[in-house]
Amino acid sequence: MKRVPMLIDCDPGVDDAIALMVAAQGADLVGITTVNGNVGIDATTHNALAVMEVAGLDVDVHRGAARPLISPTVDARHVHGPTGLGSVEIPQPRRAEASADAVDFICDTARAVSHLHLVAIGPLTNIALALRKDPNLPSHLGGFTIMGGAHRGGNVTASAEFNIWADPEAAAIVFSEMGMLTMVGLDITHQVLMGPAERDRLRAAATPCAVLAADLLDHAVARAGEIRGWSGAPIHDATAVMAVLDPDLFEGDHRPVAIELNGSHTRGMTVIDERPGGLDGRTGSKNNANVLRTVNAEAVVTAITDAVIAVDQQ
Ligand code: RIB
Ligand code: CA
Numbered sequence: 001m002k003r004v005p006m007l008i009d010c011d012p013g014v015d016d017a018i019a020l021m022v023a024a025q026g027a028d029l030v031g032i033t034t035v036n037g038n039v040g041i042d043a044t045t046h047n048a049l050a051v052m053e054v055a056g057l058d059v060d061v062h063r064g065a066a067r068p069l070i071s072p073t074v075d076a077r078h079v080h081g082p083t084g085l086g087s088v089e090i091p092q093p094r095r096a097e098a099s100a101d102a103v104d105f106i107c108d109t110a111r112a113v114s115h116l117h118l119v120a121i122g123p124l125t126n127i128a129l130a131l132r133k134d135p136n137l138p139s140h141l142g143g144f145t146i147m148g149g150a151h152r153g154g155n156v157t158a159s160a161e162f163n164i165w166a167d168p169e170a171a172a173i174v175f176s177e178m179g180m181l182t183m184v185g186l187d188i189t190h191q192v193l194m195g196p197a198e199r200d201r202l203r204a205a206a207t208p209c210a211v212l213a214a215d216l217l218d219h220a221v222a223r224a225g226e227i228r229g230w231s232g233a234p235i236h237d238a239t240a241v242m243a244v245l246d247p248d249l250f251e252g253d254h255r256p257v258a259i260e261l262n263g264s265h266t267r268g269m270t271v272i273d274e275r276p277g278g279l280d281g282r283t284g285s286k287n288n289a290n291v292l293r294t295v296n297a298e299a300v301v302t303a304i305t306d307a308v309i310a311v312d313q314q
Pocket of ligand 2: 010011012013015016037038121122237
């Protein structure tokens with residue numbers, strides 16, 4: 001089966017790192033762009049290069065935005081650790097970044113690669129800037145999927161998910177100008193938990209990627225236990241990649257989704273219009289997102305684990 005050409009925009013990040021491995025195995029990963037998010041742009045770029053080195057993969061990494069469009073720069077070091085990869089010791093990458101212009105790379109690659117699927121698993125700053133540079137970007141993409149938002153609730157605040165909250169102005173541009181996107185929100189990713197069983201299976205596989213993923217899971221499972229009392233860690237970003245690689249494991253429906261920018265308690269919230277008229281625009285708002293509602297979580301967890309183990313056998 002022909003592998004989907006994929007470009008991942010990310011902020012590695014523990015779950016981003018696992019997502020890169022899954023994409024490297026399941027897709028034709030044509031490139032990686034990095035953005036400020038979980039940690040600063042130097043660290044996210046370093047981490048993306050380091051993960052590709054561990055995986056023994058020749059995939060270029062292009063540095064992107066160092067800060068949000070308008071919001072102050074934030075991070076999630078309290079979740080991902082000071083380096084962004086937990087307490088994992090990862091070898092210094094020997095390759096350098098291919099460029100410091102992620103936006104150009106996104107726009108040029110969309111025009112050059114047929115049916116390219118763009119997957120954004122960090123704040124949407126680079127994607128918004130790419131839309132500003134090339135308003136025709138949506139017409140050159142085969143698809144666009146994000147890990148972001150939530151049907152209700154949040155993780156970084158009571159009402160907002162981190163990727164949207166970190167740069168809500170960018171998210172507003174992307175949701176209003178990308179045409180149609182697939183939204184993999186917390187309602188889905190909070191069902192896709194990897195825990196000790198998956199960690200032990202990865203460690204037993206003893207491949208470079210599997211051992212790195214097991215070490216990352218050690219950190220993520222401990223943090224999920226401390227923050228939420230869960231026995232497994234939500235693997236947000238790899239779930240978004242799986243929504244592209246195996247869409248039959250998910251179900252969603254098309255809805256109008258707006259980004260709240262001004263609420264003192266709701267800034268960064270994804271406001272999903274559930275009114276019946278929203279399905280055909282009677283509410284005056286356009287359906288702009290395929291909001292995923294259900295997931296075969298057990299199958300996704302198994303597929304992520306299988307993919308990580310298989311990476312090094314390429
Ligand atoms: O809210 C989860 C998202 O925020 C994930 O992409 C995680 O890596 C962080 O960026
Ligand atoms: Ca991320």
